[in-house]
Amino acid sequence: DQQVKQNSPSLSVQEGRISILNCDYTNSMFDYFLWYKKYPAEGPTFLISISSIKDKNEDGRFTVFLNKSAKHLSLHIVPSQPGDSAVYFCAASQNTQGGSEKLVFGKGTKLTVNP
């Protein structure tokens, strides 16, 4: 009963081309989404986020698109660089009873950018 799904375990692209990582969610109550990047032996680091009131958010080479009706979001990286090779996690933020938020993660997609 995964609420956040990343159906592609891995993706390989050539340097300079576009990388598109996809994510689907099932809970229509989610209203804030995040992408995290994880290198081996390090913890996940925040990359970019999007609120449900928007359909696009851009930060340099990274753009996240949100399609609420389809419960789908995607991360575009253009142009892709070898240093972008990492595992990318999609996450949805959920309010907690305690007054803070918690993250519900997907399983991650391992991106490899080939020189």
Place this chain on the structure above:
Amino acid sequence: DAMVIQNPRYQVTQFGKPVTLSCSQTLNHNVMYWYQQKSSQAPKLLFHYYDKDFNNEADTPDNFQSRRPNTSFCFLDIRSPGLGDAAMYLCATSRLAGAHYEQYFGPGTRLTVT
């Protein structure tokens, strides 16, 4: 640099032998989290503290406990580790930034149970 620190990075314990994982932060964030991540799986929240208030996830086994003696430190105690508890354990902290909480993760502790 302000950061989230986890010690040790690698921990080996025996089946049934209690083990404690540590997390400290210099960010002065009021929320601290513990996630469990098994191989090729999504990180799964075990519990979190909002200041001193403990919030357990409904499906977290009783075998997992946590302590937060002060703002800077948080511990994960596994009372009787089983082979299925072998995983990466991630600590995170967060603060309210605008309308949402930003989470910062430590590097994780990889637990092996023999």
